[in-house]
Amino acid sequence: MAGQRPFWRPGTAFGYHALVIGALTGEVVRRVTGRTLQEMYEERVRAPYGLDFFLGLPEEHEPRFHSVQQMDPPPEQQAVFDAFPSGPHT
Incomplete structure (x- = not known):
């Protein structure tokens, strides 16, 4: 991950991935505070x-x-989702 290039110029957008944001945030907190x-x-x-x-x-x-x-959206709802592709500002 460290070797990957950003998808956009720093300071112009923000993005994260649901599978790694927790691990990255947790490691920053641990290094700064010594706690989880x-x-x-x-x-x-x-x-x-x-x-x-x-x-x-x-x-408990x-x-x-x-x-x-x-989630299995009906075709008309899926068409709406597909009409708006994701990107750094969505």
């Missing part, structure tokens, strides 16, 4: 505000978990 992203989130965000949202689901909440279902 989950620890920092729990201490500074979730607990103080009483949020019912976790980074890593605690075992597993009965509440439901798997995500694949």
Whole structure:
């Protein structure tokens, strides 16, 4: 990843990939604070505000978990999605 060229000139757009943004953010937090992203989130965000949202689901909440279902849009909705290709500003 480090050897890849940016898709756009720095400062002109922002992008991330859902599969790596967490790992990258977690590593930055760990190097700066010496703690995990989950620890920092729990201490500074979730607990103080009483949020019912976790980074890593605690075992006691597993009965509440439901798997995500694949979205199969009807053809007319898929056509709308396809008409607007993704890019650095979407």
